[in-house]
Amino acid sequence: MARQARAIQTRTSILLAAAEVFDERGYSTATITEIIARAGVTKGALYFHFSSKEDLALGVIAAQLELGPLPAQRTKLQELADQGLLFAHQLQYDPLTRASVGLAMDQWSENAEGGNPFHGRPFQEWADRLTELLVEARERGELLPHVDPAETAELLSGAFTGIQWTSQVLCQRRDLTRRVIAMFRHLLPSVAMPQILPTLELSEERAVALLASRDAALEAEEAEADGDSAA
Amino acid sequence: MARQARAIQTRTSILLAAAEVFDERGYSTATITEIIARAGVTKGALYFHFSSKEDLALGVIAAQLELGPLPAQRTKLQELADQGLLFAHQLQYDPLTRASVGLAMDQWSENAEGGNPFHGRPFQEWADRLTELLVEARERGELLPHVDPAETAELLSGAFTGIQWTSQVLCQRRDLTRRVIAMFRHLLPSVAMPQILPTLELSEERAVALLASRDAALEAEEAEADGDSAA
Numbered sequence: 001m002a003r004q005a006r007a008i009q010t011r012t013s014i015l016l017a018a019a020e021v022f023d024e025r026g027y028s029t030a031t032i033t034e035i036i037a038r039a040g041v042t043k044g045a046l047y048f049h050f051s052s053k054e055d056l057a058l059g060v061i062a063a064q065l066e067l068g069p070l071p072a073q074r075t076k077l078q079e080l081a082d083q084g085l086l087f088a089h090q091l092q093y094d095p096l097t098r099a100s101v102g103l104a105m106d107q108w109s110e111n112a113e114g115g116n117p118f119h120g121r122p123f124q125e126w127a128d129r130l131t132e133l134l135v136e137a138r139e140r141g142e143l144l145p146h147v148d149p150a151e152t153a154e155l156l157s158g159a160f161t162g163i164q165w166t167s168q169v170l171c172q173r174r175d176l177t178r179r180v181i182a183m184f185r186h187l188l189p190s191v192a193m194p195q196i197l198p199t200l201e202l203s204e205e206r207a208v209a210l211l212a213s214r215d216a217a218l219e220a221e222e223a224e225a226d227g228d229s230a231a
Numbered sequence: 232m233a234r235q236a237r238a239i240q241t242r243t244s245i246l247l248a249a250a251e252v253f254d255e256r257g258y259s260t261a262t263i264t265e266i267i268a269r270a271g272v273t274k275g276a277l278y279f280h281f282s283s284k285e286d287l288a289l290g291v292i293a294a295q296l297e298l299g300p301l302p303a304q305r306t307k308l309q310e311l312a313d314q315g316l317l318f319a320h321q322l323q324y325d326p327l328t329r330a331s332v333g334l335a336m337d338q339w340s341e342n343a344e345g346g347n348p349f350h351g352r353p354f355q356e357w358a359d360r361l362t363e364l365l366v367e368a369r370e371r372g373e374l375l376p377h378v379d380p381a382e383t384a385e386l387l388s389g390a391f392t393g394i395q396w397t398s399q400v401l402c403q404r405r406d407l408t409r410r411v412i413a414m415f416r417h418l419l420p421s422v423a424m425p426q427i428l429p430t431l432e433l434s435e436e437r438a439v440a441l442l443a444s445r446d447a448a449l450e451a452e453e454a455e456a457d458g459d460s461a462a
């Protein structure tokens with residue numbers, strides 16, 4: 001493996017280890033020592049990539065936000081639903097996603113000792129992405145005339161936050177996909193033109209398939225990067 | 232003032248002071264010393280009513296849950312909306328409500344040091360109350376036939392949790408009533424029979440009026456309790 005590919009792999013292992021440790025311990029009690037042990041790297045390797053615990057947390061949040069767009073669908077509203085389904089499913093299985101949400105919601109009280117500097121940070125970003133999707137949906141005539149994309153995006157982002165939080169507290173998010181499907185079933189009739197509604201697919205199976213195709217796409221990207229750096 | 236009335240007043244002052252301190256500092260960093268100073272009571276008076284910090288937190292949660300039902304309306308769905316409007320408005324102005332939600336959401340990571348034992352506690356209670364209201368609404372023919380009261384209650388409770396959280400992080404809950412009205416406007420068309428929809432009142436003014444009438448009712452109750460114990 002070429003040096004660049006190895007560096008990327010080391011960085012990814014560190015980020016995954018950091019995500020697991022942040023997810024399990026919370027930001028304030030997570031230690032760099034434990035992240036180094038979990039990643040199986042040297043202290044030097046970690047500090048080559050990340051300067052501090054704060055830098056590691058920023059890396060985790062950025063890696064989750066970079067996961068990029070899903071495949072295009074017949075309607076923008078299906079793409080919106082797909083984002084929610086995938087996010088719900090990832091929160092159950094992907095440490096990066098879980099840690100990002102954990103970092104954003106950790107330390108409710110801003111005055112508490114060790115309060116973390118990421119409180120709330122990714123939420124505006126998520127709401128902005130949903131607004132963009134809804135504006136595109138409106139341009140294609142998919143939305144009811146009274147819908148305000150920013151207001152609906154804000155609602156979706158806030159409601160999702162609370163639904164995943166409640167599901168986490170009550171059952172470690174085991175029922176999250178079902179709860180998110182219920183959210184879309186309740187909200188979409190107030191948002192979509194009636195003829196769009198029957199075309200929208202919302203199911204646990206779809207969430208599973210979206211995650212599998214996302215993973216396959218990421219693996220293909222990695223293989224290509226490996227090939228490039230070996231060439 | 233009779234001894235019993237004075238004891239009730241002391242207990243209430245302690246609970247309000249505890250609510251303020253929990254709200255400002257979070258559970259883990261709040262101290263009984265600060266609560267005693269804030270309430271202006273002696274250490275002996277506090278320990279007469281509450282045995283520990285945990286006991287104080289349980290008292291705050293119980294006091295918030297005891298706030299009781301709102302005046303009956305023409306429809307159960309209006310009563311449901313009124314609960315949400317009042318709760319949104321109280322979260323902006325009532326330390327007991329704010330502290331209850333804070334205690335329930337404090338310490339996202341259960342493994343963090345000083346994790347509090349109230350994590351998530353009131354949420355099942357709130358969902359159960361909403362389920363009861365929706366079952367009554369169904370019995371009166373106010374709901375669309377496919378609505379599952381428990382599922383809709385769970386969604387409302389989860390969505391509300393996240394909406395108030397986001398509003399807290401972004402602007403200290405200053406826009407919360409507006410966000411909760413947007414939530415009901417999006418959700419009620421999937422829940423209510425169409426002829427109910429135009430009768431439902433959702434406005435900031437209604438939220439203000441509900442809080443004023445709740446406060447007047449509580450003051451009348453207190454005056455009666457005073458009269459009883461003086462008699």
